[in-house]
Amino acid sequence: MSAARVVMGRAKRGLYAGRHIQFGNQVSEDGGNKSRRTWKPNVQTKRIFSLGLDRYIKMNITMHALRCIDKAGGLDEYLLTTPEHKLDNDLAREWRTRIAAVYNKLYTMEVAALTVKPGCEKKLPQHLQARSRGFTLEQLKALEARNSSHLNALEAGNAS
Template sequence: MAFRSREMMKKIMKKIGGEKNLAPGVKESIQKCTPDSKVVMGRAHRGLYAGRHIQFGNRVSEDGGNKTRRTWKPNVQEKRLFSYILDRHIRVKVTTHALRCIDKAGGIDEYLLKTPYQKMDTEMGLFWKAKIEKMYEELGDMEVVFFSAEDEAKFEEGFKELKLAERGARREARRKMYGWSGKSEHVEEGRADIDGTDNEAARIGEGSSHSNIHEPLVANF
């Protein structure tokens, strides 16, 4: 067992009050659920790293072969991953290796469900895994009801009417907020009528002028 796993087990035993308060076999099951990794960064607790953490080594110079200690940090990206059970995007920090694992599993939900607890070595991963497992369990206990085509059409009409009512309420709220009134609408309608009559008069005038041009000229003696 790694150092981090031993420290977590010590904290759990301290909160419980010692191994004497545990039933036989419970300690082994808790050890299976605790992450077993060597080094976990502080920021790794707030993302999905899939086992990729800080690596330590030496930098060797080309001339004299001198060695100096150095570290390698993982390639971390901030992504928005869509969860079907939550029906929304989850903004999370992930490594490129974790992204490949998520794509291979078929999505963030499938990745969290398929990955065992001992390999989910970050606190955020454990939190999302437990939450999504609980939601899928509740979804499995729900009863499924199928509606006929007529009922679905009625539901669709009801949703359309609800949307229209919502749009009307928003329009009225905007009018009250910005001080709009019905007078401006009547003024605009009046202007439109006046413009329409002017256009008709102009058309009539143009037609009369064209007709006068094409009439034959008769000389008066």
């Protein structure tokens, strides 16, 4: 974390998504009298489910961060897609590394499961057969485009 950026103490213990205490004046309607006050972030203690870890994580979280999590598609997606400099604290970085490790492990297991023995290719769907044969990315895209054009032609024929 850069030394120029100051993070309030409570934000180090939860997901605050950049929200901090704000200071200002409350101005009365009648006389215009000013009185100093603070606006604190709307922090709640929530249990948020992590698909990668398959468990609930209890943490202090602002409602802004909760909306960001919903928009990203879940806690895992939020932590993995948010840039490093936008995560205010070490707690979020720790959860990110745990979730990333689980997803990396799942990915390696999936890749290992997709390796196909010779002669068993006919049992696989067409796009998996192409992957097992070692097609390039451009060849796979061309294959998908050809398949989608065939599906569109079939749908147009069924619609008439």
